[in-house]
Amino acid sequence: MLLSRAHVLSEKWGGIPVVLAGDFNSTPDSAMYEFLSTSELNITAHDKRYISGQDRLQFSLYALPRLLKCSWTSEELKNASGNPKCTLLKHPLELRSSYASVKGNVQTRCPYGEPVATTYHLKFVGTVDYLWYSTGLVPTRVLDMLPMATLKATGGLPSKEIGSDHLALVSEFMFAECREKHPQNPTEITVTEEREDNLIQS
Incomplete structure (x- = not known):
């Protein structure tokens, strides 16, 4: 599993901080986002069909009993956790x-x-x-994304101006101990992103 592997690598190098970036195929209101951000998840409290959150609207059209919507079989629990009796998933990283x-x-x-x-x-x-x-890192600023109106004006991605169907995320970090030593000057790392005017500072 990605999170376990990242934790192993972190521990191998003395507990160094970890950054995980990419397409997680999960919306901010999803069970998967909750799992990543809180380090644990009771999977039986969530509908197994939209753990990622992307299919929520589709399935909300059906007035099925809550028990049926959230029911997990032993095989599904085993696939999700590795143990047919395990319903509480946990990961070792404290992620934000x-x-x-x-x-x-x-x-x-x-x-x-x-x-x-x-x-x-x-x-x-x-x-x-x-x-x-x-833990151990502090984000000092991020590259702002496009407003929804601007994004929809493209007609969909990829477009002539944007060559991917995903927008690039950019974040600047510094080590937490450096911020504690220099609280008045937390952004000492040089930013090379050309759209620096869109960088939002914490």
Whole structure:
């Protein structure tokens, strides 16, 4: 598992901080996001069909009993946790999202503090990409995303101006101990991103 492997590598190098970045195929209001951000998840409390959050609207159209919607078989529990009797998943990393940790523009952020959207295509528009960091790091600023109106004006991604169906996330970090020593000057790392005017500082 990715999180366990990241923890092993961190411990191998003396407990160094970890940054996990990419497309996690999960929305900010999903069970998967809860698992990553809180380090644990009772999977039986969530509907197994939209753990990622992306299919929530589709399945909410069906008025099925709660027991049926959330029921997990022993085989499904084993696939999810490795143990047919395990319902509480845990991971060893204390992760936080860099975008949720740095206050941003209300036009480009959702209620969870994440970008309103990191991908936009025919089947989905929303946020599924994240920059997670562990204890020992502090995000000092992030590259702001596009407002929803601007994103929709592209007609979908990829476009002529944006060559991917996902927007690039950028975050600047510093070690927590450095911030404690220099509280008045936390952003000593040089930013080379050309769109520096869109960087939001914590």
